[in-house]
């Protein structure tokens with residue numbers, strides 16, 4: 001039975017168009033207050049999944065719940081926010097008019113709208129620009145306006161489809177901060193993005209999908225198999241240091257070929273071991289030049305999991321032949 005606590009829960013969710021499965025047995029669980037990254041190549045079934053979760057597309061099979069209910073129910077729908085990737089506005093409306101229109105559809109009262117509209121405009125970086133028509137907004141401003149619309153009615157679950165595709169680097173940081181604030185307020189965020197570095201920074205968990213199936217899902221740490229590779233550079237290797245480090249993790253590689261320095265690769269179980277490593281290096285009398293955790297690299301994982309092009313298969317085969 002589906003439980004009520006999760007923001008999103010799907011079981012064996014399916015969608016077929018003319019007999020062709022585009023979402024093929026999807027099992028997802030997104031708890032309240034989690035930022036969940038939904039990643040996959042073009043055509044993997046991401047938008048179709050989001051449309052089913054919003055109640056806009058009828059599943060062919062399986063079960064789904066959002067906020068413990070059906071997305072078609074007015075009570076549930078009122079608690080959902082959505083920023084589509086390519087959304088169209090009436091260009092003659094001002095930013096404020098667009099938000100008021102949106103807010104009324106979501107059931108907000110006039111008094112609340114008077115307070116809330118300037119507040120969200122400020123949140124998305126459009127403070128003072130709400131009186132201008134959308135036709136005069138830049139692409140980035142339109143995306144910000146769309147985000148304002150998605151969070152206006154204080155949803156408990158927000159779907160963001162490529163929310164920063166039109167934004168400059170500052171805008172991207174601002175959107176990340178907005179997402180982090182939503183999480184702090186207990187809002188669940190379902191994020192589709194091709195900007196993997198961004199996903200990596202903001203998501204608690206991610207799922208990789210391909211041809212409508214989840215290939216892998218979990219926290220960044222889970223996906224890395226619970227290891228954190230750390231690159232260390234020290235002046236030299238004092239006696240006993242390697243043994244001490246072996247006690248803290250696994251020394252995978254040592255390079256002492258260059259006079260005056262030693263490079264090590266140490267695999268740890270997690271970040272919490274880093275201070276003990278620094279203490280051990282210091283206590284052994286080694287001078288420390290670098291202690292660099294190699295963060296899980298989502299892009300590499302994504303390519304390894306998803307990309308299965310003839311070119312990549314050829315490259316992999318060549319690499320294997322040379323190994």
Ligand SMILES: Nc1ncnc2c1ncn2[C@@H]1O[C@H](COP(=O)(O)OP(=O)(O)OP(=O)(O)O)[C@@H](O)[C@H]1O
Pocket residue numbers: 017022040041042043044045046047048049
């Ligand atoms: N209404 C429809 N009728 C027929 N086929 C459809 C329909 N909607 C989607 N599809 C097909 O379903 C597959 C998945 O499409 P979907 O838009 O869900 O992928 P996506 O992962 O969101 O891709 P992208 O990253 O390019 O946005 C595609 O092959 C698409 O052609």
